[in-house]
Amino acid sequence: xxxxxxxxxxxxxxxxxxxxxxxxxxxxxxxxxxxxxxxxxxxxxxxxxxxxxxxxxxxxxxxxxxxxxxxxxxxxxxxxxxxxxxxxxxxxxxxxxxxxxxxxxxxxxxxxxxxxxxxxxxxxxxxxxxxxxxxxxxxxxxxxxxxxxxxxxxxxxxxxxxxxxxxxxxxxxxxxxxxxxxxxxxxxxxxxxxxxxxxxxxxxxxxxxxxxxxxxxxxxxxxxxxxxxxxxxxx
Amino acid sequence: xxxxxxxxxxxxxxxxxxxxxxxxxxxxxxxxxxxxxxxxxxxxxxxxxxxxxxxxxxxxxxxxxxxxxxxxxxxxxxxxxxxxxxxxxxxxxxxxxxxxxxxxxxxxxxxxxxxxxxxxxxxxxxxxxxxxxxxxxxxxxxxxxxxxxxxxxxxxxxxxxxxxxxxxxxxxxxxxxxxxxxxxxxxxxxxxxxxxxxxxxxxxxxxxxxxxxxxxxxxxxxxxxxxxxxxx
Numbered sequence: 367x368x369x370x371x372x373x374x375x376x377x378x379x380x381x382x383x384x385x386x387x388x389x390x391x392x393x394x395x396x397x398x399x400x401x402x403x404x405x406x407x408x409x410x411x412x413x414x415x416x417x418x419x420x421x422x423x424x425x426x427x428x429x430x431x432x433x434x435x436x437x438x439x440x441x442x443x444x445x446x447x448x449x450x451x452x453x454x455x456x457x458x459x460x461x462x463x464x465x466x467x468x469x470x471x472x473x474x475x476x477x478x479x480x481x482x483x484x485x486x487x488x489x490x491x492x493x494x495x496x497x498x499x500x501x502x503x504x505x506x507x508x509x510x511x512x513x514x515x516x517x518x519x520x521x522x523x524x525x526x527x528x529x530x531x532x533x534x535x536x537x538x539x540x541x542x543x544x545x546x547x548x549x550x551x552x553x554x555x556x557x558x559x560x561x562x563x564x565x566x567x568x569x570x571x572x573x574x575x576x577x578x579x580x581x582x583x584x585x586x587x588x589x590x591x592x593x594x595x596x597x598x599x600x601x
Numbered sequence: 602x603x604x605x606x607x608x609x610x611x612x613x614x615x616x617x618x619x620x621x622x623x624x625x626x627x628x629x630x631x632x633x634x635x636x637x638x639x640x641x642x643x644x645x646x647x648x649x650x651x652x653x654x655x656x657x658x659x660x661x662x663x664x665x666x667x668x669x670x671x672x673x674x675x676x677x678x679x680x681x682x683x684x685x686x687x688x689x690x691x692x693x694x695x696x697x698x699x700x701x702x703x704x705x706x707x708x709x710x711x712x713x714x715x716x717x718x719x720x721x722x723x724x725x726x727x728x729x730x731x732x733x734x735x736x737x738x739x740x741x742x743x744x745x746x747x748x749x750x751x752x753x754x755x756x757x758x759x760x761x762x763x764x765x766x767x768x769x770x771x772x773x774x775x776x777x778x779x780x781x782x783x784x785x786x787x788x789x790x791x792x793x794x795x796x797x798x799x800x801x802x803x804x805x806x807x808x809x810x811x812x813x814x815x816x817x818x819x820x821x822x823x824x825x826x827x828x829x830x831x832x833x
Contacts, residue, residue, distance in 0.1 A: 426662065428664060428665075430685075430688075430701075439711050439712060441710070443666075445657065445664045447660060455660070457657050457664075464791065480659070480789075483765075592685050
């Protein structure tokens with residue numbers, strides 16, 4: 367709905383929590399991982415294929431999100447266009463108007479296409495771009511790490527320039543993505559759980575119907591309300 | 602507050618359009634603001650389906666949603682989205698609540714800042730009393746007569762507002778007996794097109810239509826609308 371509720375309310379709430387220094391930090395229990403014993407190569411390979419094919423290469427998705435910040439909840443809609451040429455282009459529209467419009471490129475860079483009074487530029491880069499990159503972009507250079515006690519397969523990226531590693535957890539056979547943890551200095555500060563998987567007739571794999579994300583100062587409940595696979599461009 | 606005013610203009614135009622339906626005078630255009638104000642004051646309740654398309658300049662296709670809008674004097678508003686997700690924003694005149702359909706059931710959100718939201722909704726509700734149309738402090742209004750429709754264009758008076766919202770167009774049938782839609786035009790090329798389907802004015806809405814804890818199911822309202830006798 368494009369009912370334009372007062373922007374000051376939106377800003378006040380977010381400012382109070384995100385910028386006010388009173389953010390509540392989530393604490394996640396560290397997972398006990400059994401080292402890779404070399405007997406699960408098929409599952410690791412399957413897991414790599416699962417995450418690689420989790421979303422089509424070219425699609426359009428609409429999203430509905432509930433963002434909880436400091437115990438207060440806000441809703442917004444997302445419009446995501448994905449293509450090899452344009453990358454991951456996301457606009458977020460709240461009841462107050464367009465929140466942000468940005469593009470994550472294939473090389474991981476972020477172009478902020480629209481800055482609005484509703485949302486600070488650095489929040490778009492720090493939080494929105496991170497969610498977009500981590501939830502919808504296939505990670506590079508995943509390496510097998512081991513298994514959880516329940517048999518879950520664990521793969522992990524090498525630390526990036528800011529020291530953050532992404533740990534992906536899959537089902538025992540590697541066929542389903544179960545969780546994503548972001549870690550720095552061995553501590554988990556971000557956890558995403560894909561949910562409501564559905565078989566999309568136009569896609570090769572099960573597509574998550576949404577994600578639950580717990581991060582430093584916010585919780586994101588994201589639903590993918592529509593996903594349309596785009597036809598490949600004709601040569 | 603300037604941004605409150607922006608909200609008033611946007612939502613006010615929406616309700617203004619709805620209230621003109623059937624309750625409006627039988628006169629032909631040009632229509633004066635006084636006529637509009639008078640017509641608005643006669644609508645006690647409104648129920649209508651809407652299709653909203655948010656056109657973003659950087660995207661080829663719009664962000665589309667559908668749903669239903671209910672209004673009842675004094676100050677009761679229910680904006681319910683049904684496609685592509687289910688959500689209800691409701692005010693009973695004393696408070697505001699929002700519900701999201703999650704995992705097969707309605708979940709009430711902790712909106713916080715309820716007093717501030719209620720303040721806004723109260724101002725919107727003032728539209729139904731005709732105060733909005735007669736108040737020229739927030740916008741300038743012009744009426745344009747086309748062969749098949751009448752368009753009321755509202756331009757925010759405040760310069761800061763105009764930087765965000767260029768104009769709001771209310772599209773009415775030429776005989777003023779039907780409202781076709783509202784277009785919200787922003788300065789950066791983005792616009793929102795809200796089109797209305799069948800509208801019911803002065804129908805009796807079911808109890809708890811605007812309940813802040815357990816609003817009645819939309820189907821009950823639709824049944825009430827289906828059984829409502831059209832106003833002559």
